[in-house]
Amino acid sequence: MSTNNTIDVGVLGYRFMGRAHSNALARLPMFFPDAPKIVRHTLIGRDEESLTEAAEQFGFTNTTTDWKEAIEEVDVIYNLGPNHIHPEPSIAALEADTHVFCEKPMAPTLRQAKEMRETAADSKALAGCAFNYRFVPAIKYAKRLIEDGELGEIHQFRGRYLQDWLVDPDAPWSWRSDAELAGSGALGDLGAHTIDLARFLVGDVERVSGHLRTFVDERPVEGEDENRPVTVDDAYSAQAELEDGVMGTFEASRFATGHKNDHIVEVHGSKGSLKFSLERLNELELLRDDNRGYETVLVTDESDPYIDHWWPPGHIIGWEHTFIHENYEFLTAISEDKEFSPSFEDGYRVQRILDAIQQSNKQHEWIKLDTMK
């Protein structure tokens, strides 16, 4: 912590995730007065003009185009740029014992994720991987139900994450279309969330069989008379065996016409089942073994996770709150010198599963995780 007992935060990236986390940092003192005091210290990016504009809008005091300089000046670096930007600054920060909060997926390749995890293990600083959906109140509620045995012995986990922003073949090429920059497509961008939730709710993955598909193999570059190849998947599906014999099925697509941000998780146990849908994130559908079908539980009571910080029962919260909750937990862990999960270990373990799914697709066979290097 800085000498003035604040956590000085440097944020790398000021687009989608930069905005989501900056909003969280701004809201924290208002709704989580017990959170450590933070300073929105430095915003980091490449283009000075847009950076200055974003810093003003997001309430940052300083800007820099040099992340190395920022590492020296702040207590924590938020690494929110495109996937290929995750490894180098994260590793450098952890080597300097500066805390790191890194967006998912951890890195484009498993080799890089492994290096990040090893550096984190050797660092005095905390390294968190920002899987924000763990911090939805209904997901935490679901975890408690599963842990308390309310669903009995767990048999199946099913998760799918559907979007449709690439259905149009003229949707422009971006870093998200490129294997070197992104690592994978729907698999890493969306599947990483589902797989993290499977690990969080039910248990780790032991073997997988995967299938990847690219429907449009080149896309126009915005503002230029050029097409570039798409080298990542538009959709994936996988079947998995999880710990304790739990059967898993995972799926994601950016080609699911009409589905905007449709992330669904279902768990079946010997005494009941549950369903969660991100598009109705204040609810959990619960089925007890009484043949009366699913009941909808509204997870907005004061006794529900995080809700006492917000509004009276029934006053729903949204997607942006998941970032506020995860920032609260991560920054509190820093100030209290405690562990935080999802950690870089979790990020790496998800990355192994993503990699195994890619390998399985190539080799047309099941991949056992314990045989992977």
Ligand code: SOE
């Ligand atoms: C885009 O597909 C995206 O923003 C992902 O990158 C996020 O992780 C997900 O939460 C929403 O969709």
